[in-house]
């Protein structure tokens with residue numbers, strides 16, 4: 168025990184990549200990076216939750232004024248722990264190996280939100296491992312599904328869940344939740360230089376593009392298809408994991424009010440979700456031995472995306488008349 172504490176003291180944080188972290192340890196790790204890599208890391212609180220936890224975002228940047236921005240979001244669904252740790256592994260790799268990164272990684276402003284839903288996450292650690300929503304107190308039940316609370320196809324009869332006790336409850340109105348507001352405002356603040364938004368989830372091994380709430384194809388169908396296919400290919404080339412890809416509505420199921428659709432409808436063409444491993448054997452309960460491997464796999468996807476976008480302008484081209 169003493170040795171363990173001393174070790175942590177020298178390390179500066181208690182993050183252990185073979186074990187799922189608590190909220191406290193995640194925050195400790197973010198503080199560690201901010202303190203030890205001050206020239207590239209800057210922390211920002213982008214929201215405060217129902218239970219008064221902070222939603223923290225890490226900006227990683229070399230300060231190059233021509234950099235485009237990429238948002239990497241995770242943990243809107245509380246039980247998807249492997250998505251949260253994947254965002255942390257990606258953050259660790261970019262920051263602690265910064266000098267070795269290719270220019271398409273360095274000449275970007277990274278905005279990494281490893282845990283959008285800290286209240287729900289804490290609940291999964293203490294009470295119910297399979298909790299999905301946040302912890303808003305409604306009349307009878309708790310929680311809104313943050314990823315059903317965005318203002319695009321927010322309510323579609325027959326698809327959207329309006330009962331507050333259900334797992335995919337859409338909330339009393341669009342953007343009723345602090346977490347969806349935090350992501351929305353971050354996207355809006357970066358508008359004009361935002362290249363892509365990647366939202367990490369689990370599970371199923373699928374790369375998803377808009378729309379999730381509409382069956383018709385997007386105006387950028389071929390770009391979406393080619394990029395999602397490229398991400399899937401990069402994932403396969405990394406360690407031979409097979410990822411399907413496609414139009415969310417058809418390739419998994421219709422999902423209304425998603426961040427994926429809202430981001431795209433608001434001018435960021437490159438809006439994707441990756442449903443990480445596995446295909447259902449462990450499901451949401453990915454063993455902690457998979458943290459490192461999955462994180463590195465997701466990094467391969469992120470690197471592909473950053474590389475393919477390196478010469479492009481923001482995704483806002485041809486979108487001025489939209490919405």
Ligand SMILES: [Zn+2]
Pocket residue numbers: 244247368369
């Ligand atoms: Zn999810």
